Amino acid sequence: MATPTSESFIRSFARGLTVIEAMGRSGEAHTVSTLATATSLPRTVVRRILLTLCELGYVATDEREFRLTPKILNLGMTYLTSLPFWGHAQRALEDLCAQIQESCALTVFDGNVVTYILRIPSRKILSLRLGVGSRIPAYATSPGRIALAHLSAAALDTYLKDRQFRRYTPKTVDTAEHLLPLLAEVRQNGYAWVDGEYDESVCGLAVPIYDTQRNVVAALNVNMLSRQISRDKAVDTKLGPLLEAAHRLDGIAPAFLRPI
Template sequence: MATPESDGFVRSFARGLRVIEAMGHSGPHTVASVAVATGLPRTVVRRIALTLCELGYAAITPDKGLRLTPKVLSLGMTYLTSLPFWGHAQRVLETVCLQLRESCALAVLQGHEVVYVLRIPSAKVMSPRLGMGSHLPIHATSPGRVLLAHQSPAFRDAYFAQADLRALTPLTLTDRAALTQQLEAVQRTGHAWVAGEFDLQVCGLSVPIHDEHRHVVAALSANLLVAEFDQARAEKEVLPALSAAAQQLSGLAPSFLAPAV
């Protein structure tokens, strides 16, 4: 594997990817803000941004800011949609979404966040608006807790040593001991319930998805409204359908969805 010190490491390419990742987060973005986010010199960021604009992966906004264009989706989605699992997962999520009449999503770990790799929205209006590619904090979301609960103790220790456990609402758990208790509960029950910790109006129920080796590589979640669901109702009305859908996906999920360790 190439490292920053090896001959096989292409520094300019790595810098370009860092700029794309930084611009993928909520904006607005400028050369200066991307330089701060990436730690790269402004002159380097400017050259990369202009290159991305020339290739159609980025654009300059009317106020002279920067934004990514939908073309960036082609970098990964062509490959993902070619996988048999992806078409199957799409159909399974569409079915459970129609059955529950709630938004459902498939999420994986990426660094200190979870990322939606597939999401089927319901007709209900939720805030914040989330979609495929959205990044969410691990500690304050149900898919994050399901995924973290099934990682190795060493992985969890490294996460807690580096993660920013900030309070996103007055209900967000930020204490490691309290979060560890929640992870232990996930291991016992096989699902995670989080209410009002990422957004006061939203709660979530998530279950794990395994690869063929029984490793948890993804989480299937239902996004619900706090005004309509408490934990007892969600576990009674939502969990059975969610668990059945997860069983249809487990064993078929590709191992590369697991986080790098």
């Protein structure tokens, strides 16, 4: 938790935010004990915070484990949707979805994972259920590989150091030695392609979004059914529209989308 720097610092409020951030990092259910360990706060303090969040509707519990509810998105979305960029992004993704008939999403690299901040679903049903606020592994997804491919050498080394690669499917890349050549390919091609590594039935194509200094700040991606499309066909039919949509957002991203 942050160290107080003035008399105006409200310790209880800061502790509440610390608990929320700890819960959001994994997206899984937590016990009082696991959150106390993750936040370095006393168990009694964590429990009071969790029960308060339950009363407010931001957390749900089965008496033992606690999980964030979708209401938590309200804390950020009111601000996000007020930004002019959001209107541009919404229209760009809606136009892209209508053109290619696939689910489209805007994502950011957040710590060690990729977070969905805007998504337009298509009529096609995917087994992979993702929405605003969803957090997915960077190494096994196309927007994540966009982010990793544009990290500095030091930042990438930090990400890979002691990383435990979970095998979500038999196709999941599970070592740094296998991942690094794929990231080099992303930098060379200007796009990322991942097929069946996070969900066996889903493939993804992603491209970067830049700020005014040509730093990558986000990624735009489409998810498709693997059985319906090959990489070559996806590149031939989807990459062009995807790049056009990304170009509409280049240079206008708000300041909170920090360079990767």
